[in-house]
Amino acid sequence: MNHATMSPVDAAVSGTSGPPGEQDTRDAEQQAAVSVMPAGSTGARLLRFAMANIARRPERFLLSVAGIALAMMAVIVVRTISVGFASSGSASLATVLDGAPLWVVPADGVHYDPSVAMLVADGSPPALQVPAGWHAHRIVNGIWASPGGKLALFGVVGAADGRAVLGSAAARALGTSAGRTITIGGHVLTVSISGTGKVVSVPGAVATSVVGTHGWWTVTPSSADRGRNDLGSLLAAASGLPWTPDPAQHPAAAGRGLIYDTTGTSNGLTFTQRFSALFSGQVTSSALGLVSTVGLVLGFVIAVSSFLASVQERRREFGIMSSIGLADEVLYFFLVESAIVFLAAYLAGALAAGVAVALVVPGLATLGGWLQAAGMVAAYLPAMAIIGALVPVHRLLQQRPVSLLTGSS
Amino acid sequence: MIAAGLSYGMLSTRRRARELILPIITTATGAFLLVQVLSLAGSVRRQAASLGNGTEIYRAIVLISVVVLLVGVVEVAVCTTRTVTQRTREIGVLGATGVRRAPVVAALLVEPLVAALVGALVGSAVAVAGGFVLSATGVSSTSPDVAGTVVGVALAVGVSVVASLLTSAMPTWRAASRPPIRSLSSGG
Numbered sequence: 001m002n003h004a005t006m007s008p009v010d011a012a013v014s015g016t017s018g019p020p021g022e023q024d025t026r027d028a029e030q031q032a033a034v035s036v037m038p039a040g041s042t043g044a045r046l047l048r049f050a051m052a053n054i055a056r057r058p059e060r061f062l063l064s065v066a067g068i069a070l071a072m073m074a075v076i077v078v079r080t081i082s083v084g085f086a087s088s089g090s091a092s093l094a095t096v097l098d099g100a101p102l103w104v105v106p107a108d109g110v111h112y113d114p115s116v117a118m119l120v121a122d123g124s125p126p127a128l129q130v131p132a133g134w135h136a137h138r139i140v141n142g143i144w145a146s147p148g149g150k151l152a153l154f155g156v157v158g159a160a161d162g163r164a165v166l167g168s169a170a171a172r173a174l175g176t177s178a179g180r181t182i183t184i185g186g187h188v189l190t191v192s193i194s195g196t197g198k199v200v201s202v203p204g205a206v207a208t209s210v211v212g213t214h215g216w217w218t219v220t221p222s223s224a225d226r227g228r229n230d231l232g233s234l235l236a237a238a239s240g241l242p243w244t245p246d247p248a249q250h251p252a253a254a255g256r257g258l259i260y261d262t263t264g265t266s267n268g269l270t271f272t273q274r275f276s277a278l279f280s281g282q283v284t285s286s287a288l289g290l291v292s293t294v295g296l297v298l299g300f301v302i303a304v305s306s307f308l309a310s311v312q313e314r315r316r317e318f319g320i321m322s323s324i325g326l327a328d329e330v331l332y333f334f335l336v337e338s339a340i341v342f343l344a345a346y347l348a349g350a351l352a353a354g355v356a357v358a359l360v361v362p363g364l365a366t367l368g369g370w371l372q373a374a375g376m377v378a379a380y381l382p383a384m385a386i387i388g389a390l391v392p393v394h395r396l397l398q399q400r401p402v403s404l405l406t407g408s409s
Numbered sequence: 410m411i412a413a414g415l416s417y418g419m420l421s422t423r424r425r426a427r428e429l430i431l432p433i434i435t436t437a438t439g440a441f442l443l444v445q446v447l448s449l450a451g452s453v454r455r456q457a458a459s460l461g462n463g464t465e466i467y468r469a470i471v472l473i474s475v476v477v478l479l480v481g482v483v484e485v486a487v488c489t490t491r492t493v494t495q496r497t498r499e500i501g502v503l504g505a506t507g508v509r510r511a512p513v514v515a516a517l518l519v520e521p522l523v524a525a526l527v528g529a530l531v532g533s534a535v536a537v538a539g540g541f542v543l544s545a546t547g548v549s550s551t552s553p554d555v556a557g558t559v560v561g562v563a564l565a566v567g568v569s570v571v572a573s574l575l576t577s578a579m580p581t582w583r584a585a586s587r588p589p590i591r592s593l594s595s596g597g
Contacts, residue, residue, distance in 0.1 A: 059580040060490040066576075067483030074476045081469060114458075287453050287470050291442050295477035298435050302484050305431060309491040360472055361465040 050336040057310065064306040065345045071299025072349030072377055073356060074292040079373030080357045082283035084364035089279030090272045092118045095199060100137070100218035102235055103260040104128055107251050110216065112279070116143060116198045118152035121214040126257035131238045133222030140204050142211025144184070148173035152199045153184075155207020155215070164189035164206075167197035185209040219259075232261025247275040300384060303341060307334065307392040318396050319404030330396055334389035342385040350374040414512030418519025421496075428492065429524045432485040436528025436573075437535065439478030440565035444536035446474045447561030450554050475568060482569045485524045486576035492520055493584040500584055501592025510585045517581040518574060525573035526566065533562040 054061045092112065096119050097103055108123030121141045130136045140155035151170050164182055166174070171193055176182055178193045187206045221231055228234070232243035236259055242252070243259035245266060251258035262271035269277070283289060311318070321330060353374070357365045396404075422429070446453055450467075457466035493500070496517075503513050537558055584592075 057490065057494075059583065060487060063483055063486045063490065063576060067480050067487070070476050070480045070483070074473045074480075077469065077473060081466070114463075286456055287446060288466070288473060291446065291470065291473050291477055294438060294442060295473070295480050298438060298477065298480045298484070301431070301435060302480065302487055305484060306487045306490075309487065309494075312491070313494055356472070361469050363465055 046332055046336045047340075049333060050340055053310070053314075053333075053337060054340065057313075060306050060309065061341065064302050064341055065348065067302035068299040068342065068345035069348035069352065071295045072346055073353040074295040076350055076353035076370070076373045076377050077356050077360075078283065078288045078292040079376050080353065080366075080369045081288065081361060081364050082280035083369035083372045084361075084366060085283050086276035086280040087366070087369065088117050090276040091197070093272055093275050095195065095197060096139075096216075097218060097262060100220045101231055101261070101263045102219035102221070103262060104136075104217035104219060104235075104239075104241065105251055105258055105260065106214070106216060107253060107255050107257050109250050113143060113150075113152070115150045116152040118197060118199060120152065121216050124213040125216045126239075126241060128217050128219075128241075129239045130219055131222070131225070131234055133224065134235075134238075135220045135222075137218045137220075138204065138215065139218060140207040140211065140213065140215040142207070142214050144200065144210055146174060146184075146200075148175065150198070152197070153207050153211050154199060154201040155204040155211075156201065157204030161203050162189055163192065163203070165192050165194050165201040167195040167199040168193055169196060169198045170200050173198065229264060231263055232259055235259050235261075245271065247271055248278055296380075299345075300388065303338070303384070303388045304391050306341075307338065307388060308395060311392040311395055315404045319401050322396075322404065323401040327397060331389065331393045334393050335386065338385045338389040342381055342388065346378065346381055350377070410509065410512045411515050414508075414515035415519060417512075418516035419523075421516070422520045422523050425492070425520065428488060429520065429527075432481075432488045432521075432524045433528040433531065435481035435484040436478070436525055436569050437481070437532035439474075439481030440529040440532025440569060441536045441539075442532075443471075443474040443478050443565045443568075444533045444558060444561035445540065446470055447564070448536065448540050448554055448558035450557040475564070478565060478568055479572055481528065482525060482572040483576060485521045485528070485569075485573040486580070488524065489517070489521045489577040490580045493517065493580050497584065497587075497592050497595050500587070501589045501595075504585075504587075504589030504592065510582075513585040514578075514581050517585065518577060521573040521577040522570065525569040529562075529566045529569040533565050536561070 089112065104125060106121055106123035106125050108121075110119050110121050112118075113120045119141075120143060125138065128136055138157040140153075140157065142153055144151050144153035148170075151173060164184065166176070171177060171191070174182060176191050178191055180191050181188050182191055183189075184200070184202055184206055186209070187202075189202060189206065219235060221228070221234070225231065225234065232245060235241075236243040239259070241257050241259050242255065243261055245261045245264040247260065249258070260271070264271065266274065318330060350370075354370050357370060453470060454463065454467050457463045457470065500513060500517075503516075540558070
């Protein structure tokens with residue numbers, strides 16, 4: 001509000017500003033009136049003041065930027081990896097559900113197999129009764145040790161005979177292409193390609209002959225019931241199985257199975273989002289996450305210690321400032337300096353992280369993942385920059401101007 | 410002359426030991442993590458494998474530990490910039506009495522060298538001791554991997570010493586290159 005009322009005055013002031021020589025003394029006077037200055041020019045002056053201080057000790061600036069940038073890089077690399085896991089988690093879930101809103105898993109549960117990047121059933125699905133008009137698809141599922149390596153095999157019971165639908169990665173592994181034939185478990189099947197994964201979809205009987213009866217159900221409601229938000233409880237009532245909207249819940253080992261209702265949202269997150277969060281959580285809570293968090297703390301220590309060093313060296317300067325009545329304003333000087341340090345470190349760290357991920361873990365590097373990770377770390381920046389500035393200011397404000405001016409160092 | 414510089418540096422390092430506590434702690438933290446990751450390579454590898462892409466993830470863990478160690482070592486160099494500023498006048502006196510640049514730089518580099526070395530060794534010692542305590546009390550199922558531990562300690566010491574000398578070289582060189590009259594007349 002102050003700014004708005006000041007702006008005409010400011011225009012008058014800048015209109016009457018004298019020759020360049022007078023500008024310096026004017027700057028010093030106006031510096032004292034920081035709190036009543038319009039935002040634009042004050043910001044520019046603060047920035048110039050901060051840049052001057054940085055130029056005075058360029059090594060320290062470079063070192064603290066390098067330290068924090070390394071720490072940010074570590075965190076962004078870990079986040080990029082975890083985003084990569086989250087997306088492979090949601091991709092595998094999308095393949096499993098194939099548009100169905102309900103997923104019935106065996107009591108032994110399912111697990112994610114990283115070698116085929118797909119969910120694999122650990123037991124046979126329970127017997128299932130569905131409400132009238134609903135469709136239940138019994139899916140046989142397991143790992144097929146194919147000639148081209150491990151592949152995830154899906155068998156849709158009741159699907160048309162004689163066809164195999166391969167993900168492009170599976171087709172590459174088997175060295176085949178659309179229109180040719182492959183032999184699985186003694187059955188000759190015509191290949192068609194769909195999707196990208198290490199996935200092979202075949203008729204149920206073929207799959208059963210290769211991987212056994214392990215699998216699950218996917219359930220689609222009747223067109224009358226589509227769009228209802230209590231699909232899980234409807235199916236639970238018809239089948240006698242427990243249901244949950246929570247992907248973190250595992251089926252009870254002593255029970256018959258569990259229904260996952262994937263239609264609802266909880267805290268604004270869809271089932272798929274919460275499911276992939278389980279994957280990224282595995283990364284951030286692993287050794288990777290712990291090590292990178294410690295790195296971030298160390299980077300923050302470096303920032304604070306270099307600010308404290310500059311407080312120590314500029315005692316006299318701050319003594320003069322506080323003796324002419326500048327006290328809280330000192331905070332702004334440090335805020336701007338700290339913002340510059342953290343911003344520079346963030347940019348350098350994000351770029352370095354992109355390069356590091358592409359070189360070290362190319363299998364998990366995606367541009368989207370890197371951007372998402374960089375965005376997540378950007379959220380910490382303001383807090384780090386503000387706390388980094390508050391510590392030295394707190395140290396300064398504890399001392400009387402006289403002791404700052406007469407201090408030995 | 411260099412030897413004289415080094416022993417002078419040793420004396421001033423002992424005098425200023427308290428200044429070195431923070432850089433030693435940060436370096437030790439980085440070294441601790443690196444040695445811990447390498448000495449528990451077995452279980453870390455297993456954890457990485459359970460996430461898939463085991464080799465890649467393990468490589469990423471080791472690299473990130475090295476990066477965190479570097480972050481710790483940067484604090485050593487920040488401390489050196491502080492030292493150089495506080496001792497501007499002393500450096501001026503040395504220059505004015507005819508001491509050449511190389512011994513002065515050598516004297517100033519003793520401090521970061523000692524800080525990095527002590528930090529790396531303390532961190533490694535804590536990590537090794539911690540590993541043995543964990544396996545002795547049965548908290549960790551795998552016993553520490555001796556070869557991994559040796560590699561970890563060597564890597565921690567090597568990386569922190571080299572990195573601290575490289576990062577401290579620029580500020581000390583600049584300080585020792587200033588004309589003595591400017592160092593003597595500066596406010597600090």
